[in-house]
Amino acid sequence: ALEPKQEGSVLRIFxxxxxxxxxxxxxxVRTGISIKIPDGYIGFVHGEVELHKGVxxxxxxxxxxxxxEIVLVASNIGNDDDVFLNRGEKIAGIxxxxxxxxxxxxIEPAKSLSKG
Numbered sequence: 001a002l003e004p005k006q007e008g009s010v011l012r013i014f015x016x017x018x019x020x021x022x023x024x025x026x027x028x029v030r031t032g033i034s035i036k037i038p039d040g041y042i043g044f045v046h047g048e049v050e051l052h053k054g055v056x057x058x059x060x061x062x063x064x065x066x067x068x069e070i071v072l073v074a075s076n077i078g079n080d081d082d083v084f085l086n087r088g089e090k091i092a093g094i095x096x097x098x099x100x101x102x103x104x105x106x107i108e109p110a111k112s113l114s115k116g
Contacts (some may be wrong), residue, residue: 001032002088010093015072019085021055021076024037029072029085037064042099045092054078
């Protein structure tokens with residue numbers, strides 16, 4: 001696995017192994033890393049815009065205490081050919097966000113007002 005690189009408040013992650021994304025299809029992309037998110041926070045993984053034209057990385061949420069490898073889904077939606085993501089390409093950034101606890105209160109739906 002390639003070591004993630006911190007750039008300000010973003011942790012950049014990279015493609016672990018060459019991965020083919022067929023045209024009009026999607027494929028898993030391994031990063032080879034996992035991170036532990038501290039309690040009270042949640043991690044969001046956002047794809048790199050400049051990765052490849054027409055390739056979209058699905059946003060992913062990382063929960064606290066998760067120890068699974070970060071595997072991302074890349075979709076090739078804007079190319080007439082297959083695309084290859086190469087080892088070492090910057091694929092995404094992880095941003096931590098404080099997660100406030102909240103409660104949900106059940107309420108009765110508002111009555112509809114009819115005219116006439």
